[in-house]
Amino acid sequence: MTDVLVIGGGLAGWRAAEAAVKAGASVALVANGAGNSPDIHAINVPVAPEDSPERYMEDTLASGKGKCDVKLVEILCREAPALAEEFPFDRNADGSYKLLQPLGCSVPRCVSIDHKIGAWALAKIKRGLSGKIEVLNGRVTELDFSRARAIVIATGGWCGKYGFSDNPPELRGDGIDMAVKLGAAVRDMYLVQYEPTVALAPARLRGIPVITTMLYEGATFRNKDGMEFLPDKHANKDEISRAIQNEIVHGRGVLAPEVPVIPGVWFDATGVPARILETTYADTFKRYLAAGVDIRKEPMLVAPAPHTSLGGLVIDTRCRVLKPDGTPIPGLYAAGEVTGGIHGANRIGGSAGTEVLVFGRIAGSEAASHAKIQPCAVQGNNAS
Numbered sequence: 001m002t003d004v005l006v007i008g009g010g011l012a013g014w015r016a017a018e019a020a021v022k023a024g025a026s027v028a029l030v031a032n033g034a035g036n037s038p039d040i041h042a043i044n045v046p047v048a049p050e051d052s053p054e055r056y057m058e059d060t061l062a063s064g065k066g067k068c069d070v071k072l073v074e075i076l077c078r079e080a081p082a083l084a085e086e087f088p089f090d091r092n093a094d095g096s097y098k099l100l101q102p103l104g105c106s107v108p109r110c111v112s113i114d115h116k117i118g119a120w121a122l123a124k125i126k127r128g129l130s131g132k133i134e135v136l137n138g139r140v141t142e143l144d145f146s147r148a149r150a151i152v153i154a155t156g157g158w159c160g161k162y163g164f165s166d167n168p169p170e171l172r173g174d175g176i177d178m179a180v181k182l183g184a185a186v187r188d189m190y191l192v193q194y195e196p197t198v199a200l201a202p203a204r205l206r207g208i209p210v211i212t213t214m215l216y217e218g219a220t221f222r223n224k225d226g227m228e229f230l231p232d233k234h235a236n237k238d239e240i241s242r243a244i245q246n247e248i249v250h251g252r253g254v255l256a257p258e259v260p261v262i263p264g265v266w267f268d269a270t271g272v273p274a275r276i277l278e279t280t281y282a283d284t285f286k287r288y289l290a291a292g293v294d295i296r297k298e299p300m301l302v303a304p305a306p307h308t309s310l311g312g313l314v315i316d317t318r319c320r321v322l323k324p325d326g327t328p329i330p331g332l333y334a335a336g337e338v339t340g341g342i343h344g345a346n347r348i349g350g351s352a353g354t355e356v357l358v359f360g361r362i363a364g365s366e367a368a369s370h371a372k373i374q375p376c377a378v379q380g381n382n383a384s
């Protein structure tokens with residue numbers, strides 16, 4: 001028996017566990033893998049002098065194309081600046097933040113710690129919780145309120161179900177299935193964001209995305225004839241994916257001998273200064289070099305792949321999972337990619353990391369509050 005059961009070992013889950021412990025709750029966390037969170041490279045925090053939570057909100061709503069839950073976006077953008085007080089994001093010699101401009105942002109907004117904020121934050125939270133919570137390995141298939149006063153679903157998205165994706169296969173939407181069995185509402189389940197630039201070859205790099213911010217540094221796309229396309233370097237991820245797909249469906253895609261069924265296009269970073277590739281993009285540069293491709297001289301073969309589930313469980317601003325009539329399911333909370341509505345029809349690059357840190361904390365703290373006023377084990381839900 002625990003106060004709060006967290007399902008999912010990504011950043012949303014660990015962040016929820018951290019907040020619940022801070023609120024005095026006993027916590028157990030169960031997961032069947034690491035999820036996408038260790039791959040988070042950078043996150044959006046409006047810290048540039050010309051930036052603000054309002055501007056971040058404008059960008060998010062514009063990118064979401066009318067599909068965002070405005071109240072959730074407001075929380076995301078309002079709470080994001082506080083992350084700069086909590087995390088020692090990388091800075092330049094003059095003290096300013098090192099910033100990248102992700103697709104969909106009108107100003108540079110992505111901060112990081114050594115280009116690995118996801119892994120860094122996970123390690124920090126796990127160190128802080130060492131010995132304070134119970135951690136279990138395994139796949140949960142049913143929400144069991146006989147063992148927890150409150151449950152936080154943080155099982156991530158479902159893009160692992162696709163054959164060619166940059167997500168691990170354990171991300172198949174289990175949390176959504178389980179919550180729906182308890183009467184939860186879902187939204188926008190047809191919305192999946194494709195990452196435009198996922199490696200097709202060499203084989204050992206297949207499924208690993210190449211960061212699109214390289215477009216701002218001089219990278220471009222070329223089709224099988226070597227023709228450059230996509231002149232608008234400020235396009236969003238969905239527009240870039242569509243432009244690539246357009247080349248492919250019109251027979252201008254490139255087939256790698258080792259993946260003859262999925263055509264791609266060339267992502268050509270040879271126009272990016274070598275110094276920037278070797279430093280800002282050191283991980284990509286070294287990864288390709290180890291696989292026999294020098295991206296300072298050769299293009300990378302990429303194709304769009306399912307990357308982020310944009311739809312998911314309907315939550316309110318307290319991360320309570322809602323039923324179709326808008327009322328909460330008592331004791332059930334959710335945060336992270338398992339939820340829908342924050343990014344609308346198109347997520348700005350870097351906003352998922354902000355989302356899991358902001359909403360993971362809210363879910364954990366709200367679940368702990370619920371557990372305190374809920375001494376009895378059975379919640380009246382249809383759970384076994």
Ligand SMILES: Cc1cc2nc3c(=O)[nH]c(=O)nc-3n(C[C@H](O)[C@H](O)[C@H](O)COP(=O)(O)OP(=O)(O)OC[C@H]3O[C@@H](n4cnc5c(N)ncnc54)[C@H](O)[C@@H]3O)c2cc1C
Nearest residue numbers: 008009010012033035036037041140156336337350352353
């Ligand atoms: C390659 C890659 C790079 C990315 N880079 C960035 C970036 O730089 N910036 C950014 O903002 N976003 C980025 N994203 C998106 C971001 O990683 C995710 O949206 C975010 O990590 C989701 O966090 P989460 O905690 O909700 O889910 P996840 O981190 O995916 O964790 C889900 C957890 O739930 C567990 N789980 C699932 N089902 C079950 C079950 N039935 N029982 C038990 N456990 C279960 C999984 O094993 C996992 O531990 C990237 C995504 C990918 C794929």
